Amino acid sequence: MSSRRHIFTLSALSLLLQGVLWTQPVAAAEAFQALLKQAQYWQKQGNVERAREAWGRLLAQQPQNIQALYWLGRLEAGEQDFDRARGYLQQLKQLPAAKIAALQLEQDIYLLDHGRQQQLEQARILAESGELDDAVKAYRRLLGDRQPQGEFGFEYYGYLGYAKGGWLEARQGLERLHQEQPERADWSLALAKLLTRNESTRLDGLRRLADLSDHQQVGSEALETWREVLGWLGAPRQEALPLFRRYLQKVPGDEGIRRQMSSARSAPVTTSTLLTPAFNALESGDLSRAERLFDERLERYPNDADALGGLGVIRQKQERLEDAEVLLTKAVQQRGGNSWRSALDDVRYWALLQRARDSLARERVADARQQLEQARRLKPKDVEAMLVLADLQVQEGQAAPAEVGYRQVLAQRPREARALRGLAQALAQQGKPDEALRLIDSLPAAEREAFGGLGRLRAAQALQRARLAEARGDTQTMRQALESALRDDPNNAWARFSLARLYVDMGAVAEARSLMDGLLATQPNDRDALYSNALLSIQLGEWEKAQQALARIPQNKRDADVNRLVAEVDFNLQLKRIADLSRSGQKAEARVFLSRLEESAEGKASRLSALASAYADAGDPQRAIAIMRGLLASSPREDLSLTLSYAGVLLQAEQDVEVAAILRDLKGRSMSVDERRQYDDLLFLYRVRQAEQLRERGQLAAAYETLAPALAQRPQDRLAVSALSRMYEANGDTAKALALLKPLMQRHPQDASLQVAVAGLAARRNDKALAESSLEKALELAPQDGQILTSAAEVYRSLGRSGTAAELLRKVVAQEKRQKSPSFAAAAPTVGSNPFAGVGSGVTSDVGIPAPVQAMSETADPLSSYAQIGSGLPPAPYPQSGASVGNPFAVDAQGVTRDRLAGMSEAARSLDQITQERSAFLAQGLSVRSNDSESGLSKITEVQAPFEVNLPVGDSRLAVRVTPVNLNAGGVSDDAKARFGAGIGGAAIALGDYIGNNPAATASEISEQASALVSGSVGRQSDTGVGLAVAWENEPSGVKADIGVSPMGFLYSTIIGGVGVERPLGDSEHVRYSVELSRRAVTDSLVSFAGARDARTDVEWGGVTANGGRAQLSYDDGDVGVYGYGALHALTGNNVKANTRAELGSGIYWYLLNDDSRMLTAGLSLTGIGYENNQNNFTYGNGGYFSPQNFFSLAVPLSWAQRTERWTYALRGSVGIQHIKTDSAPYFPNDKDMQRNLEQVAALGVDIPTRFDGSSSTGIGYSLYGVAEYRLGRNFSLGGELGIDNARDYRQWNGGIYLRYMFEDQYRPLSLPVSPHQSPY
Secondary structure, eight states: OOOOOOTTSHHHHHHHHTTOSSOOSSOOOHHHHHHHHHHHHHHHHTOHHHHHHHHHHHHHHOTTOHHHHHHHHHHHHHTTOHHHHHHHHHHHHTOGGGHHHHHHHHHHHHHTSHHHHHHHHHHHHHHHTTOHHHHHHHHHHHHTTOOOOHHHHHHHHHHHTTSTTOHHHHHHHHHHHHHHOTTOHHHHHHHHHHHHTSGGGHHHHHHHHHHHTTOTTTHHHHHHHHHHHHHHTOSOOGGGHHHHHHHHHHOTTOHHHHHHHOOOOOOOOOOOGGGHHHHHHHHHTOHHHHHHHHHHHHHHOTTOHHHHHHHHHHHHHTTOHHHHHHHHHHHHTSTTGGGGHHHHHHHHHHHHHHHHHHHHHTTOHHHHHHHHHHHHHHOTTOHHHHHHHHHHHHHTTOHHHHHHHHHHHHHHOTTOHHHHHHHHHHHHHTTOHHHHHHHHHTSOHHHHHHHOOHHHHHHHHHHHHHHHHHHTTOHHHHHHHHHHHHHHOTTOHHHHHHHHHHHHHTTOHHHHHHHHHHHHHHOTTOHHHHHHHHHHHHHTTOHHHHHHHHHTSOGGGOOHHHHHHHHHHHHHHHHHHHHHHHHTTOHHHHHHHHHHHGGGGTTOHHHHHHHHHHHHHTTOHHHHHHHHHHHHHHOSSOOHHHHHHHHHHHHHTTOHHHHHHHHHHHTTOOOOHHHHHHHHHHHHHHHHHHHHHHHHTTOHHHHHHHHHHHHHHOTTOHHHHHHHHHHHHHTTOHHHHHHHHHHHHHHOTTOHHHHHHHHHHHHHTTOHHHHHHHHHHHHHHOTTOHHHHHHHHHHHHHTTOHHHHHHHHHHHHHHHHHHTOHHHHHTOOOOOOOTTTTTTTTOOOOTTSOOOGGGTTOOSOTTHHHHHGGGTSOOOSSOOOSSOTTOTTOBOTTSOBOOTTTTOOHHHHHHHHHHHHTOOEEEEEEEEEEEOSOTTTTOOEEEEOOEEEEEEETTEEEEEEEEEEEEEOOOOOTTTGGGEETHHHHHHHHHHHHHHHOTTOOHHHHHHHHHHHHOSOOOOOEEEEEEEEEEEEETTTTEEEEEEEEEETBSSOOEEEEEEEEEESTTOSSEEEEEEEEEEEOOSSHHHHTOEEETTTTEEEEEEEEEEEEEEEEEEOSSEEEEEEEEEEEEEEETEEEEEEEEEEEEEEEEEEESSSEEEEEEEEEEEEEESSOOOOEETTOOOSOOOSEEEEEEEEEEEEEEOSSEEEEEEEEEEEEEEEEOOEESOTTOHHHHHHHHHHHHTTOOOOOEEOOEEEEEEEEEEEEEEEEEOSSSEEEEEEEEEEEETTEEEEEEEEEEEEESSOOOSOOOSSOOOOOOOO
8 A cells, every 4th residue: 555645745735736636717827827836836835924925916816716715725724823714715615616625625724723633643643553443433533524635535545445344435535536636646546456456346447557557657556556456367257358468568578467368388398308417406506507407408498397497496596486486387387397386386475475575565455465365375384474464464453363363373383483472462452461461471481581571562563653654754753663662672673773774864874883783782692683783784885794793693593584694795795805806996807706706696686786786886887787687687577676776787887867767767656665765775876976967067056956855865974965065165165065074084984085085175275284194094995996096196186296196196097907908898798688778758857856967968869878778789978980099190070180188087187187297307598688787887798598407206396407607797997997896995095105205296196196096907897607506396395495506617606595485374275375595696796696806906705695584475366366575684795795685565466367378467566675785886895786775666567478279478567666765885885994095095185986975766667578488399398588677777688598398298288377497596
């Protein structure tokens, strides 16, 4: 019997909202329809106020609208305002077309009274407990003389039809409801089923079932019932033959019905003695060999009775009872086949028992009873059918006949535990608790202790209520019943197991495991505790734990169920070990072991289904699908469990369109609890998969709507929560994404996928410690799992550890290459025809099952690939062409060269990218820098030829740099000689002696003497050297360091270098900080860079270095950037006065354009620099570098960068206001004696300078710079740069070219912005 519906459930509400109950006579206007949909929406959402408002507005437009009047009345009744509800009822009663609506509302008002709600719940509890007679009495007391309406009527008549003496009234009631609403297919189906229960109306019921078998909603259930009722008829009478023929036209392959209808028999065949080896193999337990020998016989003699019979026995041993019955029936029909009659009866008996259990699981109680009665006729003395029938009667509340049945069993088996337990329950139901207790007390002490008392009886009844609640999907009631059972019987293993399964469905795996392990802690040797613990372990995929639990069950307590489970666990443990091989990347090896394991499946459907799933995981979906199709093709009747297993394999093979079609086709079918659970599991996985695909397309809103039902169903499930986390990540909320995953990781610390997911989010949030610890854990858990390795590599890559990433990806690619062995390709099996071809075609869209994302971008029929399976070919995942996949020069139909990455795996693509990024390279450049400053002093022409070898080393890079440098300052003019070196200082001493010896000398004579003293040659102002440096960069830590020497060959060469770090600040994705400590050459002039020598006095000075640190804080989110920095350096040189430089700067810039190929920014910058003393001079003791005491700049920078397939270039410019102030400085700041002599001479009245003048100026400054790089080929690129800096009295040019050679072929885009090869100076 199908599960009963609450009169106010969403299913009824949905029907009302669709306008099925009361169709309006005239179509409303478009605005009215919009208002109607709004009202229906709020009604469905349960928002009373908005629904009332919308229905009221609708009623204002159409005062006689039936739906508006009904729902307003229904809302008021729900709010207990019965006066207003009756007002709407009176309006409905005045409308002739609203008779049904008025009756429905009148019933709703009556039932919604609080007191009657309690009566209704009591009636339902009785009905769900199987006490139908008492339930009907309760319903009748509630109804009084009222006639039940609508869904409530359907509920009531559904129970009444199975109660004693209720068939006729139920028939009349269902016929009335059918006449009122003939479009309700589920009501029509219930009536048809009821009619088949009575001999006088059975054929009418069959005709109705035949008519309903094509209905989209109930067709499958109608067809199944039609077939079963035909089976009840036995040899059909003449009037029933048309229904048999009609059924066979619809299901021509049903040989059982065809044989039932036909009296024709096959010609007998004499048995060959060649079957002796087959029977010997059968007796020895070698089923595979026996099956092969019987099949060989039947290929030549298809009607050989003994071959058919022997094969039937094999099918029985494989627990394929339906197949066994077909084979043995055919054997009996052959000449000499009577010897198989006993085997046939035995198989039919057990098949009928199995069908009865299936019927009970689907709540088809009448079917189960009839099947049990048929079984008892076959074996009247066997107790199994008696026990199942008595159990059924107890469940239905028919305690008296159940008592009789149990006593009959006990007459044959006085100590049968199930009969004793059932008898006690039957006595308790009849109000005989004392007799039940006496029965228990009469048992031996050990059995009495195991049996329990009335508490255990109450627990058994609560378990029954839980099973009924589970069957109708009421998890809350199920949980309450199970908790009640455990209160009465805390050690009830089956109550605990059922509750644990419920916890698992909710995602609370730890709680489920704790519940079962807690029982084992108190009952370590209890058979049921161990058995149920093993069942939970199986559900969780923990096969080793299941094996350990079963091993603890003593041999003397093991029955057929335990032994069967032990065998299944052993088989699945082998499968698990093979699955471990698959996950470790050894898929080819896994497929080899799977092929060897096929024989161990022994043809059992459950094992073959698991084997097919393992094949799919091992990368052979074709073999997986072939196994499932073979199972389905050999099944004599539709097996929903097999169908769902087949759909599960399709989902693994990413055939989403076919899965969606099967889900829609099966929705609404009558299913057992286990089948419903399997269906729900499949739908759950399908939902998560579709949500993930929508997320990948960027459709986050649609993805969440798709995932939401799965989250509501299983709020703690790893798959669903992980999918939600990835949605938040895609939306930029990494904090929320990580917060969702952390509790999951704590509950499932052995889940490597979760560890990698947490690592990825932690990396994005710059929590490197968490990221790296999670990655290490993941790799420890799954060191060979290709997917884990690939994902971990991507995270390592994001952390800058590209070397580690490449190492992992090489391992994955090596695994993938092993999968491409020719031997495996040649062994790929041919896929058979699709047993579901055409199933689900024409199915309309169903909001309950989301459309497959695969089909959304396809213009073809979304079910076309599903139907394609029927062609015997697997659906092609990618468009195929005639060209060889491995041909790198192949072109497609449009003449375009094939993508070199086509056919490469995700890991291979990532490795290819990393290999290109990490390529070693050589670079050789030539650059020139010059300015328009005073020759011999601040003027400089610099030529450099920087060469670099750059290599990847682990997760770091190592560079060796050799940089020849030539500097030329030009000649020192006569006018400038007094301002260079120590010439004027030495001249001052000589001049002092001259004046002392010639006191009468005139001023003109003294000046001439001074000029003569400084006019000598100062020497060549140029230098050449070669700089050497080694640099190291570690991207994961953000650390860079280099050390080397300024060009050797210069007058002064010194050690230079630095170390710095640049990292994100905290967990921010946009804020970064950097700190650097360095010692760098000051390259402003020949003096500061290389040092100078004054040939007139042989003094040497210069070679300045800046020693200090710099810190910066920046923010950049891709739309705007802000930065601020500060620096402090001590400037020292040889024979040069020490100096100190302080610098502060900040700026802001905006991305006016920012995409993969273009970048345009504009900004504003502010810089301030101050030096302790002015060293911008070239006399002895001065450093010869720009050193104002105050420098301020306010500038507007602008930059543009772009790349194409072969070009990348950048243009930068800046214009702004500059203010420069320098103080007066002594000629010889570092030599007091020389400066004092100079000042003494000047004091004698000689016109000779002693200090450099200070200055202050404000003006416009600008700079322009351009750089470009062109890819010459896959390995070579040529680049160049050109720039100019211009201030009020200063202009500098620079330019250069370079050639770079990459050791790895380059296919990746060029860098944006361009990163030119430059000198380290």
